[in-house]
Amino acid sequence: MQHYPEAMNRLIRSLCRLPGIGEKSAERLAMYLLQAPDAEVSMLAKNISELKKQVNICSCCFSLSDEDKCRICRDPSRDAGLVCVVESPADMAAIEKSGGFNGVYHILQGLLSPMDGIGPADIRIAELVKKAAGENIREIIVATATNIEGEATATYIMNQLSPGHVKVTRIASGVPMGGELKYVDQVTLKKALEARYDV
Numbered sequence: 001m002q003h004y005p006e007a008m009n010r011l012i013r014s015l016c017r018l019p020g021i022g023e024k025s026a027e028r029l030a031m032y033l034l035q036a037p038d039a040e041v042s043m044l045a046k047n048i049s050e051l052k053k054q055v056n057i058c059s060c061c062f063s064l065s066d067e068d069k070c071r072i073c074r075d076p077s078r079d080a081g082l083v084c085v086v087e088s089p090a091d092m093a094a095i096e097k098s099g100g101f102n103g104v105y106h107i108l109q110g111l112l113s114p115m116d117g118i119g120p121a122d123i124r125i126a127e128l129v130k131k132a133a134g135e136n137i138r139e140i141i142v143a144t145a146t147n148i149e150g151e152a153t154a155t156y157i158m159n160q161l162s163p164g165h166v167k168v169t170r171i172a173s174g175v176p177m178g179g180e181l182k183y184v185d186q187v188t189l190k191k192a193l194e195a196r197y198d199v
Contacts, residue, residue: 082138
């Protein structure tokens with residue numbers, strides 16, 4: 001990077017801090033921004049600045065919002081008695097894109113990971129337990145990942161909420177549509193067999 005002017009080097013170093021951006025990608029992005037029209041670069045800088053000022057955490061579900069409550073929590077057509085628990089706003093967005101859920105969400109903002117020092121107090125489990133006890137909730141769907149951290153978090157949540165008046169379920173996992181069994185990993189195949197249903 002030493003062959004570039006210092007302003008360019010600083011930008012490349014900043015871009016390298018972004019997840020998934022290595023030095024070569026950062027260099028390409030910096031080159032693009034250098035050659036892009038001033039209006040485009042100014043708009044990008046403005047959008048980044050406004051992101052930090054205007055995006056907050058929803059007071060109800062802990063997702064991203066530009067108001068006290070997010071769009072989903074404010075929507076009266078959503079089923080507030082059905083709560084889907086996910087790790088992050090990105091997971092919520094994936095479920096929303098599927099179009100198969102009309103309830104509300106609870107964003108944990110992380111998963112349990114004792115190896116990384118992340119315990120129950122570091123994510124939004126206490127808020128979920130309080131929500132389940134104090135509101136008119138019929139069912140809580142635990143939709144964390146099926147990796148070790150996701151399964152540990154799901155088990156911990158189910159233990160915290162059981163026994164209780166709220167039905168607690170776990171999303172099914174298994175063979176993807178169009179997938180061939182010979183290419184499916186062992187854990188996924190095991191889960192698919194456990195979650196089999198009558199036809």
